[in-house]
Amino acid sequence: MARIPTSLLAAGGLAGGFALAQATERRQLGGVVFAAATAAAVPRWRRAVGTGGAAALTGMSVGAMGVSHPLAKKIGAWPSVAAVSAVVASTAWLAVDRRAANGE
Incomplete structure (x- = not known):
């Protein structure tokens, strides 16, 4: 079974946690x-x-959750969660998952 990419x-x-909450x-x-x-x-x-690098990615994820709250007041809850989730996913993909996908 293939592993779930860390970007996902x-x-x-972020998105699942928000949905459950x-x-x-x-x-x-x-x-x-x-x-x-x-x-x-x-x-x-x-x-x-x-x-x-792991600490930076973790900090970015925690920071994204923090940023999503004030951003939600400006653009709405789900658009905010989608935006910060996209940033986190993109960063994790570029930093980690792309390498794994390319066999590095």
Whole structure:
């Protein structure tokens, strides 16, 4: 079975976490989804780009979640989540998953 790309894990953690939080009205559950998806990606990030790179990708993911809140007030909740998820997915793809796809 092929592994899920870390870009999808990271973006899915943001979008899936938000969806669950919205559906259940329990923000903590959304945080658990986000944390679990990020935790699943971190070891692969560390192997691919080292500890510093993994820390940067993790920080970017956490920062994206933080940015999504004020952005949501300007453009709406789902557009905000989509935007920050796209940034996180693109960055993880370029930094990690593209290398794996190319056999590097």
